[in-house]
Amino acid sequence: MTESAETPVHHPDTVANAIATPERVQPYDALGLKPNEYEEIKKLLGRRPTSGELAMYSVMWSEHCSYKSSKIYLRQFGKKVTPKMNEKLMVGMGENAGVVDIGEGWAVTFKVESHNHPSYIEPFQGAATGVGGIVRDIISMGARPVAVMDQLRFGKIDEADTARVVHGVVSGISSYSNCLGLPNIGGETIFDPVYQANPLVNALAVGVLKHEDLHLANASGAGNKVVLFGARTGGDGIGGASILASDTFAEGGPTKRPSVQVGDPFAEKVLIECCMELYQQDLVEGIQDLGAAGISCATSELASNGDGGMFIELDGVLLRDPSLTPEEILMSESQERMMAVVEPSKLDAFLEVTKKWDVETSVLGEVTDTGRLIINWHGEEIVNVDPRTVAIDGPVYERPVSYPAWIDALQADSASTLARPADSDTAALREQFLKLLGSPNLADKSWVTNQYDYYVLGNTALSFPDDAGMIRVDEESGLGFSIATDANGRYCQLDPYAGAQLALAEAYRNVAATGAVPTAVTDCLNFGSPENPEVMWQFSQAVEGLSDACQTLEIPVTGGNVSFYNQTGDVPIFPTPVVGVLGIIDDVARRIPSGWQDAGEHLYLLGVTREELDGSTWADVVHGHLGGRPPAVDLAAERDLAELIHAGAQESLISAAHDLSEGGLGQALAEGVMRFGVGARVWLAELMQRDGVDAATALFSESTARMLVAVSHEDEVKFKGLCEGRGVPVLRIGVTTGAGESAELELQDLFTASVDDLRRTNRATLPEYFGPVVGG
Amino acid sequence: MPTIVVEVMPKAELLDPQGKATKGALSRLGKSEFTDVRLGKRFELTVEGPITDQVRADVAEIAEHVLSNSVIEDVVAIHYPEGEK
Numbered sequence: 069m070t071e072s073a074e075t076p077v078h079h080p081d082t083v084a085n086a087i088a089t090p091e092r093v094q095p096y097d098a099l100g101l102k103p104n105e106y107e108e109i110k111k112l113l114g115r116r117p118t119s120g121e122l123a124m125y126s127v128m129w130s131e132h133c134s135y136k137s138s139k140i141y142l143r144q145f146g147k148k149v150t151p152k153m154n155e156k157l158m159v160g161m162g163e164n165a166g167v168v169d170i171g172e173g174w175a176v177t178f179k180v181e182s183h184n185h186p187s188y189i190e191p192f193q194g195a196a197t198g199v200g201g202i203v204r205d206i207i208s209m210g211a212r213p214v215a216v217m218d219q220l221r222f223g224k225i226d227e228a229d230t231a232r233v234v235h236g237v238v239s240g241i242s243s244y245s246n247c248l249g250l251p252n253i254g255g256e257t258i259f260d261p262v263y264q265a266n267p268l269v270n271a272l273a274v275g276v277l278k279h280e281d282l283h284l285a286n287a288s289g290a291g292n293k294v295v296l297f298g299a300r301t302g303g304d305g306i307g308g309a310s311i312l313a314s315d316t317f318a319e320g321g322p323t324k325r326p327s328v329q330v331g332d333p334f335a336e337k338v339l340i341e342c343c344m345e346l347y348q349q350d351l352v353e354g355i356q357d358l359g360a361a362g363i364s365c366a367t368s369e370l371a372s373n374g375d376g377g378m379f380i381e382l383d384g385v386l387l388r389d390p391s392l393t394p395e396e397i398l399m400s401e402s403q404e405r406m407m408a409v410v411e412p413s414k415l416d417a418f419l420e421v422t423k424k425w426d427v428e429t430s431v432l433g434e435v436t437d438t439g440r441l442i443i444n445w446h447g448e449e450i451v452n453v454d455p456r457t458v459a460i461d462g463p464v465y466e467r468p469v470s471y472p473a474w475i476d477a478l479q480a481d482s483a484s485t486l487a488r489p490a491d492s493d494t495a496a497l498r499e500q501f502l503k504l505l506g507s508p509n510l511a512d513k514s515w516v517t518n519q520y521d522y523y524v525l526g527n528t529a530l531s532f533p534d535d536a537g538m539i540r541v542d543e544e545s546g547l548g549f550s551i552a553t554d555a556n557g558r559y560c561q562l563d564p565y566a567g568a569q570l571a572l573a574e575a576y577r578n579v580a581a582t583g584a585v586p587t588a589v590t591d592c593l594n595f596g597s598p599e600n601p602e603v604m605w606q607f608s609q610a611v612e613g614l615s616d617a618c619q620t621l622e623i624p625v626t627g628g629n630v631s632f633y634n635q636t637g638d639v640p641i642f643p644t645p646v647v648g649v650l651g652i653i654d655d656v657a658r659r660i661p662s663g664w665q666d667a668g669e670h671l672y673l674l675g676v677t678r679e680e681l682d683g684s685t686w687a688d689v690v691h692g693h694l695g696g697r698p699p700a701v702d703l704a705a706e707r708d709l710a711e712l713i714h715a716g717a718q719e720s721l722i723s724a725a726h727d728l729s730e731g732g733l734g735q736a737l738a739e740g741v742m743r744f745g746v747g748a749r750v751w752l753a754e755l756m757q758r759d760g761v762d763a764a765t766a767l768f769s770e771s772t773a774r775m776l777v778a779v780s781h782e783d784e785v786k787f788k789g790l791c792e793g794r795g796v797p798v799l800r801i802g803v804t805t806g807a808g809e810s811a812e813l814e815l816q817d818l819f820t821a822s823v824d825d826l827r828r829t830n831r832a833t834l835p836e837y838f839g840p841v842v843g844g
Numbered sequence: 845m846p847t848i849v850v851e852v853m854p855k856a857e858l859l860d861p862q863g864k865a866t867k868g869a870l871s872r873l874g875k876s877e878f879t880d881v882r883l884g885k886r887f888e889l890t891v892e893g894p895i896t897d898q899v900r901a902d903v904a905e906i907a908e909h910v911l912s913n914s915v916i917e918d919v920v921a922i923h924y925p926e927g928e929k
Contacts, residue, residue, distance in 0.1 A: 190915040303857025328915055330854070332861035389857060402859065426868075 166626020191236025211275030253537025481695030557642030584651030596640020663743020
């Protein structure tokens with residue numbers, strides 16, 4: 069930090085000093101604050117801030133912590149609600165993570181968050197600490213973490229730097245989550261040149277708790293003790309929150325170069341168990357994890373959400389590096405730390421528990437009713453602020469928005485003009501089908517997922533490559549949840565409003581395909597710079613689209629994260645609103661897998677196929693094309709489809725269900741065959757006639773609200789009756805055939821591919837670029 | 845054949861989980877006089893033929909870019925054999 073030279077450790081910039089030396093020049097711009105923000109701080113305090121206060125405001129008013137550019141849009145999620153959306157919502161947006169009632173006295177908490185920028189600078193530690201951070205959010209709600217998932221976007225698969233980032237990120241995630249002993253049950257891995265110098269590493273975690281174990285981040289009850297516990301505080305990631313998330317890499321000179329954080333998953337594992345015991349013994353009044361902005365964030369948020377006052381003696385913080393200045397201690401992002409509010413009468417018992425787990429603990433101060441957050445350093449007051457001005461009432465910007473100049477031309481350039489093979493050109497159709505199957509974004513992701521442990525804890529009911537991950541919560545009743553995440557940046561580039569809705573629709577459909585009832589949403593909105601009016605337009609459209617769709621489907625957004633400044637030079641990434649949907653299933657024994665397992669089952673296509681190839685994987689892989697309008701969103705049809713599958717699951721009518729999305733029907737069929745090596749004979753003639761499409765469209769179109777299901781022969785009448793009763797378009801398109809070496813996917817009158825061919829094509833791609841598959 | 849030694853340490857301000865674990869082990873053994881342990885890496889690079897300026901340049905480069913991760917580690921020393929200074 070620039071102040072350290074002028075502010076020696078032993079002579080901190082006190083409040084008295086700030087009053088006495090109003091003229092002192094402060095390096096607010098190097099800390100990421102704009103001149104108007106600095107003026108606002110001076111107005112709030114009635115004097116210049118001390119360097120400690122400046123440190124706090126700069127990190128807490130950064131885009132990452134304050135949501136200053138996104139706040140005005142995010143309010144829509146709170147406004148567009150129906151009574152049904154609140155029925156199961158125990159904790160909504162604004163806390164560390166949302167909490168949903170799943171019945172039987174159980175609740176689930178889940179959230180997805182970004183760790184994009186650190187993961188480009190230092191892929192291994194960046195991704196690892198991304199997992200650690202989101203897991204602590206879950207712990208701080210009073211829940212035991214039970215699963216994680218990662219949503220990854222990398223650059224072009226054959227660029228040299230991509231391999232560096234992929235290897236680092238995947239081993240960072242696997243290292244941290246495998247050490248913690250948490251199953252990684254799903255996620256996404258996408259390659260596209262727009263993410264070349266700005267990969268996206270989003271991390272999601274889920275935890276379960278009993279209703280009575282719910283904890284919140286607030287400091288109430290004057291006289292209660294404020295306790296910091298976990299790892300010691302060091303110089304990790306100082307200024308990471310404000311500087312990393314507030315500016316582009318290109319401008320970052322040496323002074324802006326932040327240090328990254330190094331995580332210790334074994335310390336976090338101990339912290340989890342320690343917290344669980346603290347909750348069990350009811351020793352905690354309020355709790356908050358330390359993530360971005362460290363102690364600055366934890367103290368100001370706890371105080372703002374509680375009685376409003378807190379007194380802290382900062383020299384009580386246990387340090388790894390004794391030379392840290394108070395400003396650095398306030399900003400440090402050292403990992404594996406938590407802050408709790410404890411009643412004085414319970415303090416001894418609290419310390420007993422942390423001692424048992426060998427977790428270092430220091431009592432820093434107490435809750436007050438003064439309405440001020442006061443921080444002392446060796447007896448001198450270095451911070452005296454209204455905590456709400458730091459944590460809640462930060463700046464709010466209504467950034468300029470402008471309709472992108474290029475978007476009309478992009479939307480006019482439809483994929484319908486691209487050459488498609490004639491129905492009779494079966495060789496070309498086969499070739500394109502296989503080309504898609506082996507393309508980086510549709511290829512088998514075992515190279516990634518085999519590095520993760522996905523059955524640890526013994527409650528994983530579904531995992532990759534199924535449509536959604538599923539975890540059993542109650543071992544007696546079989547109650548569980550299902551979770552899926554999706555985002556298609558290409559669709560969002562074409563139309564961010566529709567694209568965000570398509571992300572929700574796909575995640576919703578994936579969860580529904582497992583037989584669960586979609587119930588709640590989390591999102592991680594990854595965009596370019598908010599200072600670019602065209603990006604701000606994309607953001608406003610995406611939030612509007614997502615909030616409208618959540619209202620229509622009646623599933624609330626419970627929390628999430630916004631990540632701006634994702635760009636290389638001046639080129640923003642495609643808007644990438646990652647949407648996660650959580651569903652509830654009464655008994656995981658009634659789950660529906662994605663692949664068929666027996667011969668002689670009937671294959672049905674649910675939904676209607678239209679000529680919707682704009683933004684498709686086919687347009688990308690075959691023609692290198694992006695243009696037109698993404699597939700039409702039909703939320704009513706999505707809901708009908710989801711309700712149909714749930715009804716079918718209740719009666720155990722459906723033996724397999726797989727959603728149709730990227731790659732279309734061709735990809736869904738191939739995945740169905742490859743899953744358990746059971747072949748299928750499929751006829752598309754009726755489909756082509758009913759929907760008026762050619763063979764290429766039938767195979768590659770990405771029309772929404774479609775699913776491929778397998779139903780046993782005996783249940784045919786019942787199943788068709790169910791579809792007709794609910795008005796879901798249904799067409800029998802095939803039958804499953806034998807397993808074994810001769811298993812094949814036969815598309816009658818078009819082409820045939822053996823299961824070996826399919827698997828070879830699908831599995832070769834990632835190892836070709838990144839080396840052999842682990843454990844494959 | 846001459847051997848060149850490269851020493852790499854985690855950056856001072858970053859957490860060093862292995863060093864911390866070692867320090868914990870020492871405390872458990874009653875060796876509490878050691879207040880901190882930091883743990884680094886030592887590379888021994890054996891060279892065929894004399895250590896030329898080119899070799900030195902190569903060692904400096906790989907020490908910086910291959911043997912260490914400059915984001916979280918520092919190359920603290922490169923030792924050349926006696927007489928090869």
